[in-house]
Amino acid sequence: MSELDVMGAPGTAADGLAGEKLLRVENLSVDFPTDDGTVHAVRDVSFTLGRGEVLGIVGESGSGKSVSSMAVMGLLPKTAKISGSIRFKDKELVGLSYKQMQPVRGNGISMIFQDPMTSLNPVYTVGWQLAEAHRAHHDVSKKAAMAKAVEALELVGIPQPDRRAEQYPHEFSGGMRQRVMIAMAIINDPDVIIADEPTTALDVTVQAQILDTLLRIRDETSAGIMIITHDLGVVAGMVDRVQVMYGGTVVEQGGVDEVFEAQRMPYTVGLLGSIPNPNLLGKRLTPIKGAPPSLMNLPQGCPFSPRCPLAIDICRETEPQLLETDRAGHYARCHRSDHLATIEQPQRLFAHDEIGTVENPASLTAADPDVPVAEDLADVEARLHEEEKPTS
Numbered sequence: 381m382s383e384l385d386v387m388g389a390p391g392t393a394a395d396g397l398a399g400e401k402l403l404r405v406e407n408l409s410v411d412f413p414t415d416d417g418t419v420h421a422v423r424d425v426s427f428t429l430g431r432g433e434v435l436g437i438v439g440e441s442g443s444g445k446s447v448s449s450m451a452v453m454g455l456l457p458k459t460a461k462i463s464g465s466i467r468f469k470d471k472e473l474v475g476l477s478y479k480q481m482q483p484v485r486g487n488g489i490s491m492i493f494q495d496p497m498t499s500l501n502p503v504y505t506v507g508w509q510l511a512e513a514h515r516a517h518h519d520v521s522k523k524a525a526m527a528k529a530v531e532a533l534e535l536v537g538i539p540q541p542d543r544r545a546e547q548y549p550h551e552f553s554g555g556m557r558q559r560v561m562i563a564m565a566i567i568n569d570p571d572v573i574i575a576d577e578p579t580t581a582l583d584v585t586v587q588a589q590i591l592d593t594l595l596r597i598r599d600e601t602s603a604g605i606m607i608i609t610h611d612l613g614v615v616a617g618m619v620d621r622v623q624v625m626y627g628g629t630v631v632e633q634g635g636v637d638e639v640f641e642a643q644r645m646p647y648t649v650g651l652l653g654s655i656p657n658p659n660l661l662g663k664r665l666t667p668i669k670g671a672p673p674s675l676m677n678l679p680q681g682c683p684f685s686p687r688c689p690l691a692i693d694i695c696r697e698t699e700p701q702l703l704e705t706d707r708a709g710h711y712a713r714c715h716r717s718d719h720l721a722t723i724e725q726p727q728r729l730f731a732h733d734e735i736g737t738v739e740n741p742a743s744l745t746a747a748d749p750d751v752p753v754a755e756d757l758a759d760v761e762a763r764l765h766e767e768e769k770p771t772s
């Protein structure tokens with residue numbers, strides 16, 4: 381079965397929740413030719429988004445998350461070379477001009493940007509800006525547009541929306557401004573909302589409120605929502621499906637429970653180890669050693685292989701395909717996926733901060749005929765225990 385069959389065929393498990401498919405992205409690639417060479421920003425990315433579904437797109441900085449979403453919005457610079465297909469309902473978006481995209485943008489698909497202060501105009505009231513955004517797509521009176529603006533402010537949980545509509549952006553707190561951005565994104569009842577790092581600049585309590593607001597919008601409007609974030613913690617408990625990106629492509633994809641509980645790509649294991657986890661209080665976070673690859677000079681083979689504790693020769697030679705794992709609807713781009721499935725505490729693969737680099741990660745697995753087993757996990761733990769004992 382080809383990757384396209386897996387990701388794009390109607391009714392497959394990869395399609396996620398049942399229901400109308402709003403977005404179908406198939407084999408999307410985006411290159412940026414530059415004076416220094418070509419940046420392969422997005423490579424062969426396929427996914428779908430259904431009505432009422434929340435999809436989390438996660439990965440480190442520079443993994444191609446924003447470029448993928450800007451391609452969907454038709455907001456890439458003219459120099460970008462785009463191939464593949466992006467279908468919004470029945471409409472192909474790849475190849476449309478900026479002007480041809482105008483009716484889709486904002487109306488059918490809208491975006492919540494990271495920084496409200498650069499997206500809102502400081503010299504106009506919030507209500508005026510919302511009303512104008514509505515009038516750009518609807519032939520309605522100023523009064524009707526303002527009523528719609530107040531309704532949108534109410535929907536995103538802003539108290540006294542009619543009074544707040546008359547205020548300027550600087551009169552709102554950071555969290556309230558981000559709610560205004562969400563109101564801006566929903567003012568034209570879009571089918572798809574793309575939220576690019578919607579909570580990055582906010583404190584944890586406000587983050588949770590904003591994410592709750594997005595879920596409430598989903599419940600009330602049935603929009604499909606794509607949340608782009610570098611923080612797996614943000615998507616936990618919120619999204620239906622997760623798509624993990626690395627080196628410009630999708631390396632793991634599946635239902636949120638599968639991806640959080642049974643990773644089949646070591647990069648996802650590493651990402652999970654580097655988020656705060658209330659169940660692991662007192663334990664140090666274990667960031668993945670090394671840096672993401674340059675998208676201009678990708679290494680041969682799997683782009684994660686230079687940082688991967690499980691890499692073997694084939695990983696350094698051939699880039700794997702995104703294939704279904706042992707769990708239906710769960711996909712991984714990894715030669716070592718089956719092997720990873722046998723490891724009981726995969727977080728230990730990246731546990732260099734706590735216990736020093738694990739020299740032979742094969743030691744963390746149950747018997748595997750492919751690799752020599754040097755040391756059992758129980759032995760590692762016993763050794764650590766010994767090392768922690770006071771010497772006197």
Ligand SMILES: Nc1ncnc2c1ncn2[C@@H]1O[C@H](COP(=O)(O)OP(=O)(O)OP(=O)(O)O)[C@@H](O)[C@H]1O
Pocket residue numbers: 412414419420421439440441442443444445446447448457610675
């Ligand atoms: N206009 C452009 N010209 C050249 N390269 C670009 C351009 N826009 C983006 N890139 C490159 O494409 C790659 C992917 O960028 P992208 O913004 O999608 O990453 P990201 O995963 O969203 O990261 P972040 O979380 O930092 O936004 C990066 O290497 C970036 O430098």
